[in-house]
Amino acid sequence: MASPPITEMTERAREIFRRVVEGYIESGQPVGSKTLASDSALNLSSASIRAVLAELEGLGLLAAPHTSAGRMPTDTGLRIFVDGMMRVAEPTSEERAQIEARLSEGGPVEQALQQASALLSDLSGAAGMVMVPTREQRLAQFSLVPLGQGRALAVLVGEDGGVENRVLELDDPAAAGSLEAASNYVTARLAGRTLGEAAQMMRQEISAGKSDLDDASRDLVERGLAVWSEDADQRPVLIVRGAANLLDEAALGDIDRVRSLLDDLENKQSVSALLESAKEADATRIFIGSENRLFGLSGSSVIASPYRDREGRVVGVLGVIGPTRLNYARVVPMVDLTARSLGRSLDKLIV
Structure with missing residues (x-):
């Protein structure tokens, strides 16, 4: 049976439904007819309230968990409450x-x-x-810092001050001497660009022989960029x-x-x-x-x-x-x- 819109429920049913939902949200526990009957504002007997609760349960708006005599809202009931009855409390x-x-x-x-x-x-x-955020930030600085034992730390600094770093393995121990040259080369081409924009330009320069980098520095640039090119699912x-x-x-x-x-x-x-x-x-x-x-x-x-x-x-x-x-x-x-x-x-x- 499809649940009726709020406007088709009687005033009594709406009020009891609202109190059950609000009581459940506040306590996390099912709300029983005795609790509702103790509310003088309703001015209804427990028997009358039980009849309305049974009606609301039959409509799929309330449920009685386990053997509890109380009722709690179903997901459908919560949706109807949120969309049609909720009194929003603005932040203080x-x-x-x-x-x-x-x-x-x-x-x-x-x-x-x-x-x-x-x-x-x-x-x-x-x-x-x-x-x-999915947007690519603009980058400000790139550094390759020696860590010893054939490793370096690749560090990216964004214009917003954010810092990301990853460890880069150095196949050639002698490459450590080219870290500064590689860092300066990349940083000079990052200014105001995203990593993707800078990487494309640098690869074009290197492949066209337009860079002044030696072989070791070129390899470091390529590998330094590669560590930031992982699949987006890994980020x-x-x-x-x-x-x-x-x-x-x-x-x-x-x-x-x-x-x-x-x-x-x-x-x-x-x-x-x-x-x-x-x-x-x-x-x-x-x-x-x-x-x-x-x-x-x-x-x-x-x-x-x-x-x-x-x-x-x-x-x-x-x-x-x-x-x-x-x-x-x-x-x-x-x-x-x-x-x-x-x-x-x-x-x-x-x-």
Whole structure:
């Protein structure tokens, strides 16, 4: 049976349904008729409330877990509540100030992304997630630093202050003497370019014999660039903070579900694919439980919002993942505000 829209439910049914959902979100426990009857605002007997609860269960909006006399919302019920009944709680002035302060501290882009993920986790009590921007940053410096024992450290510095490094094996120990020449050659051609742009130009120069590098230095340049040309699947795509928050008291009663969720989070490519679907959304998107295949088994919800650069282009997505009893009314506007704040912060970091 298809669930009726909110407008087709009686006022009594809507009010009892709303109280069950809000009570479940607050406590994580099923809500029983005795609890509802004790609320003088309803002015209904336990018998009357039980009849309405049974009706809502028959419509697929509520469920009675195990042998509990209480009811909890189904994924369908939560969707109807979120779309038609939720009373959004805008972030307080203190929360707004905290978000703006933590995302305007400066530093490398990576630091801002980590701050956003940790911030979402702290404010929601769940796990925060931020997709790394897909845009190629402009680079400022390239260095090859000797490590000894036939190894060197290839270091890239971005114009935003971000630093990445990887170890390069040196087949010829004598090549260590050419590290400085190779570093200077690459850095001179990086200014204001992406790595892809600089690499293409340098390879053309080397193949055309237009560089003044000796054989050892040319080999170092080629190999130094090669270590940054790994498949995109090997690069970080997602920053997750606060996964331990998912192990709350209520979750420990269903450890298999939590284990499934943590396994899903370990597979960051799959999580990123889900967040990718929120990239073109005009507003914050909410994925509830079985509505998404990835988290259907773990009974979790995802609240996600794209963040944009100064031109309004989407460069990534951030969000929160937690149990289906997330406080949607509070978390949804918080995710939206964090996305907008992160976008403004990145404008100051990405030239």
